[in-house]
Amino acid sequence: MRYDHITELIGNTPLLRLDPAVHGLTHVELYAKLEFYNPFGSVKDRVAWGMIRDDLDDIIAGKQTLIEASSGNTAKALRVLAALHGIGLRAVTNRIKVAEVRELLQLLGTDIEELPGLSECPDPTAPNDVYTVIESTMARAPGAWYHPSQYTSEKNIEAHHHGTGREIHEDLARDGITRVDYLIGGLGTTGSTRGTATFLRKHNPEL
Ligand SMILES: Cc1ncc(COP(=O)(O)O)c(C=O)c1O
Known part of the structure; x- marks a missing residue:
């Protein structure tokens, strides 16, 4: 085919x-x-593509970088799909358990921000909550980031x-x-x- x-x-x-x-x-x-x-090995390919497909032109025009909470599979797919259009990705996570996943993301050129903590799921009461970190990162540089936000999208x-x-x-x-x-x-x-x-x-x- x-x-x-x-x-x-x-x-x-x-x-x-x-x-x-x-x-x-x-x-x-x-x-x-x-x-x-x-193609990138998991159910998350559907989500990664679905969340950025319609907004690619705006992300490119705004010279934005993707930022997403992901411990591996969403980041893997997002990284490659975005890179095809010259868009970068920062993956914010505290849950990469398998060294090979981290190495693959690094090999693909992902900017990984690893936080201490136990749960990747958004929890505003937890220290180093991934969504709090993403929101403060975005607030420091308005317009620089595009957050697909798989937990809320x-x-x-x-x-x-x-x-x-x-x-x-x-x-x-x-x-x-x-x-x-x-x-x-x-x-x-x-x-x-x-x-x-x-x-x-x-x-x-x-x-
Ligand atoms: C392979 C795989 N299956 C299932 C899930 C969970 O899917 P969902 O986020 O749709 O609940 C994930 C991610 O957490 C995953 O990587």
Whole structure:
């Protein structure tokens, strides 16, 4: 298959039916949405692209740099997608647990601001809260930064509503399955589970 741009490879990931001999559940059809097929390796590619796509011209015109709270996957995708347009990225985080993730971000040229602390999720009561640090950084240089803000952006949820959720529904519907009973996902910002679930709930409110 031929593509003209790497962003065309984001989404439309495979939905793999897991063999019951492997999962051992009876009367259950279990599928895995293989988000690691996204070009930068995770579900976060959808969000990164969804949050900057429409604003690229303004970010370039304003000579802005992206600033985002991310421990790895969002930053990885944002860094490359922005760099394609000459835009830089500062990733603010206190949660990089795997040295290789830090090294990869550095290799890609990410400006990483690592904070002490336990939780990356925004918590205004915590010292070194990532969002407080981002806000004070932006306040010191008005207009210099663009904050996609994956924890608050509706575009995060939309990327999964129109993308992940719709894809799961359409792939299953082709096989005559129109109802999903359970969606199991990991929680960070909750964008992937909320966006996917709101689409699937249109077809089964009890999901
Ligand atoms: C691979 C992967 N899956 C899931 C999540 C969580 O997704 P969300 O932020 O949509 O809740 C993250 C990020 O936290 C992630 O990197």
